[in-house]
Amino acid sequence: MDQIEFMQLIEETLEAESGTLSYTDRLDEIDWDSLANISFIAEVDNRLGVTVNSEQLAKSLTIADLFDTIKVAIQAQ
Template structure:
């Protein structure tokens, strides 16, 4: 699941493969903007069947936080 999440984030943010790490604060990526925010939320719903409300999404800081939230909601 993490590998697919990383690949999807790299695609949305137009990053080189292998760029994303669990400890990265995803909002600190150069290409992060409001469109990326919406794209990630939509990708989580489409690819993983996980809906995270905007308010809950704001509380996530790192890629690891995002991965853990997805895992928790998939269970």
């Protein structure tokens, strides 16, 4: 999954309009909550067959951190 596809996933998860979010946005400023976490985990599993580490996810502060979490999960496969 490249950065563009990843940003589309985040926009879908938050039901945000395309192009309204930035890679550097802080999760606490874009209404990322526990429901977004669950949706994100499910979509990553569905699209990539990858299990997201919930501890690493909880440490994520930005969209970029979420992307790094996905990269780590893919490498761990």
